[in-house]
Amino acid sequence: MxxxxxxxxxxxxxxxxxRDFIAREVMPLENDVLAREHRGEKGLPAEDLRALQSKAQEFGFWGIGTPEAFGGAALPAVTQSLLWTEVGRTFVPFVFGGEADNILFRATAAQQEEFLKPTLAGDRVSCFAITEPNAGSDATAIRMRAKQxxxxxxxxxxxxxxxxxxxxxxxxxxxxxxAEKGHRGxxxxxxxxxxxxWESSPIHTMGPSTPASMSxxxxxxxxxxxxxxxxxxxxxxxxxxxxxxxxIPSRAIGAAERLLTMAIEYAGQRETFGVPIGEHQMIQTMLADCELDLEAIRWPVLVAAWSIDQGLDARHASSLAKLGGATAAGRIVDRVMQIHGGMGYTKEMPIERWYREARLWRIFEGTDEIQRRTIAKGLLSGRRRVGGHLA
Structure with a gap:
């Protein structure tokens, strides 16, 4: 083999x-985004996002996961993962244009005209609503009724x-x-x-995102x-x-790479006891552990994307990627803050901002506990063989 x-x-x-586009066009906006967020404003004005998306379209980055029938690039999941890693290198809330919720492509012709096509064009904004006050991780427990x-x-x-x-x-x-059929039907x-x-109201969180309560x-x-x-x-x-x-873990990899690069540079510049802190064994240990975490999550994420491209059941691989990526990225940003000391804790640097955002990665789109449950059930049921990808 x-x-x-x-x-x-x-x-x-x-x-x-x-990578070049993100470095040249998006990263320079970071200070503006931080200033806006410190004033309680959204990270990126809608018109600025549209302008960035138009620039990205000139390089072919439009509808990266959108079927070709709708004007998209329909890139394989592995390639999309690589792109989301590059986007993750910055905390500017940028996404490529020409995208829509993947299940919107199931829409009828009439629904496409009213909902899908305007979303792809950036003229309409959608959201996906399943979570309820008493139904979070257990999506089978939703209670919202729809009566004909x-x-x-x-x-x-x-x-x-x-x-x-x-x-x-x-x-x-x-x-x-x-209700009698439950979630299966x-x-x-x-x-x-x-x-x-329907009405919505903002839920203020410790991070940059502002989800909504909907009635x-x-x-x-x-x-x-x-x-x-x-x-x-x-x-x-x-x-x-x-x-x-x-x-999500693809973006986490990009953030982790950027953060580790910052830590390496700081470790070579900051001096204590007459030498750069990078010469101290404890700092070296933290840098080494960050690199270990980073490389340990890179391959599970690519395997999950590869599994999707191969038409395989990707639930197990995706749960490994989500759990590993979210938890490892959290450890990395924590160490990077520690390496920077007091400066890392200030709002003068973006580390604390990433720290707050990274904490959300362990909650949404399936908590750590749900991912562990999925992984364990796959093993116990026999759907997943130990070492299955290497068999």
Missing amino acids: TLDFSLSDDQQAIRDTA DGDHWVLDGEKTFITKGVEADFSIVIAVTD GFTAFLVDRSMG FDGVRVPHANVLGEVGEGFKLAMEWIGRGRYV
């Missing part, structure tokens, strides 16, 4: 172009911690349509425009707005969540 971990020439070229009334469905209930729920024009809402996905009557009080949704088929909402939800489990 031959093991080949090398990147193709195309992958290297795409990665290097993205003629050719409409009436939605009642609450959603919480919804990313982009404050600014969204419409939401993909998962609701219970048949009893959940349905709906496309719900804000004009239909639905007798919101009437046409049957034509069912996404997919009635009863397949849970399957669509898992498909949506699955993508984040390799994108």
